[in-house]
Amino acid sequence: MSELTEQNLTRQQAEQEMACLRKIYASVRLLDPKMLAEEPCYPPWKNVHPCTSCVGREAMAGKCQCSKLETLGSSLYQVTARYVEVDGKPYVMEMILPLDASARSTLNSNELIYRDALTGAYNRRFYEEELKHKYLNAGVAMIDLDDFKLCNDTYGHSAGDAALRLIVSIIHRRIRSTDMLVRYGGDELLLILPDISAEAFVRKLKDINKRLFAAHLPEFEKMHVSASIGGVMAAGIPISDALPIADKRMYLAKHSKNTVVTEDIAPDAVRSENDHRPMVLIVDDSPMNRDILSEILCDDFEILEAPNGPKCLELLNAWGSDISIVLLDIVMPDMDGFDVLSRMSAQGWLEDIPVVMISSEDSSQTVRRAYELGASDYISRPFDARIVHRRVSNVTRLYARQRRLSALVSQQFYDREKNDQMMIGILGQVMEIHNSESIHHISRVQRITSILLERLCQKTDIYGLSGMDRYLITTASSLHDIGKVAIDDRILNAHDLTPEQTAILHTHPILGAQMLENLSQYQDEPLVKFAIQICRWHHERWDGSGYPDGRRGDDIPIAAQVVALADAYDGLVGKRDKHEALSQEEAVAELTAGKRGAFNPLLLECLRDVEDRLAEETEGDTPAPPPKKGILFDETVLE
């Protein structure tokens, strides 16, 4: 140890000094206390050879310089750690010097070319060049991340990268320095644990599996990580021969996901812990045909059988989408396969449950009809058992994946909706404090707007409103009165206004629109565009008698027209003073008669059409229900 005088550096000085040092040292790094506490080791050492003594920590603790000699393979290195303060904050500058030629080349080339840049695990090249021909007495495991592609597609590649890094770091923490973790493929990791007992190997894999499942990424809370692991003890065979066995077992584990398989076991035994064998419903009037199919599939599917169409529909009603797939014969008494298919289609079953037709009818007309009615696949007799099994498995997997994806999308949509509702709730509170309107006025206007828009789009397409437009207008409607926050609350809450005060109150549409126009960075957002229209023109009237601009007819944007009517309607029925409030019929009558200003006749028609629904919606000040499925799967929303 030696005391240092030149401890205080600026960031620039530190960088200059490190640049100089790099001319001599193979590696120069600046480590802060956090890195030192967590994982100070220079990456090539981290897994191969973690140090028993950490000069970095010693230098930090003693505010001094420390050195040691370290080996990596047969090469010798000098490691120096020096305490420095950069811009007043404590750091350790770490310098690594290879002490002979072979060390220098190892450090500079091999260790780097054998590392996966993203995760720090070994890369495929390391496996190909250094590992696969080796005879090691070792546990060999293949680790495959479940639904990794789905994860990438849904959360983006940065999430996928973060997940991979997290997983590798978790595994690194659970293994010994002599163990080797290789990123074998995109989401496949190969783990080699030399000189380990079979029991310890299984225990280790189960532990890793458990840790991975428990892990989560702080930035992606909804994302769950799990892996399927297949393992084998390799003794007397090269790693390359052990790998296919581990790989095969990994695929067995994949059947149920989040599972470890380390023995040669039948596929169905894998599922003992979390048994989710897909259920197949076989519909055929011939017991012989049902038996053959049942026997072909029973290893991997739970089997339900129906001898005819009505029984098939009955089972569908009872089991719903617990049934993963239906195998359907065509020629049956009473109700044939096409009838069954049509009824399934009419009841919306085909969205969730695929149907594979199996028949000895092989005319192209019949096959075409089956596809037209919504069958996913068509298998003609005589069939090959393995092909039937494969096709049924493929269709089932495809639908299962789609179901998982739908669940994910609806969860995300629901989360977004919840945030919107929360913001609106906050806005409602602010408005209530400021003026005398009911706190629920805003959410009611929103719901009425949504109902009116839905009806309007059923009646006409002249306004060219997409599903997304409707969603945005509905959301933006909650902002219609934000201009009022800039108005003196004595004016807002006064019962009788002087002409001057009325003039001030009538500026709130312009004030609201200006507030939104000041959000310069969001000017191109469709939501903001609609919100500006709504704020500025929700007091305009069809005959030009409104304010602030006296626009008339369809010169008033449709978003503002709809919100204006919703606002006026709720103003009549939703008054805080129950004595002043009108009944629903009275309100609709007044609006229709033009007593509250003129509205678009088409919209008034819509208002009358939806009276029943308005009664339900405006009953009591209940919070908004969760989003309706209809909106949820509107393609335009998903785009």
Next chain:
Amino acid sequence: MTLEQVYAAIGGDYKGVMERLPSADFVRRFALKFLQDDSFPNLKKALEEKDAPTAFRAAHTLKGVCQNLGFDALYAPSSALTEALRGGSLDGADELFPPVEKEYQRVVEALKALE
């Protein structure tokens, strides 16, 4: 008789069925099950009762089972009869049924001799 000899005796496609179905044991079990299959008795009864739709379905099922099990010699006349019955008329059934019955008997006898 062995399974292969049975197939030879009934004009069946032994090689084809062994390729399509999972195992010899599987083929044997389902071949024997054919003895309990009621599509032929149903066909015969429906024809006697002049019930064309039921006869069509029974002939159709018989044809399908024969396809799966590779009973080619029985499949051919069953298929011809199925097509004749498809429109709901019994025209031609009198001529087309006897070959079906003849082949069916041959299959049944051979299967009974299966070891």
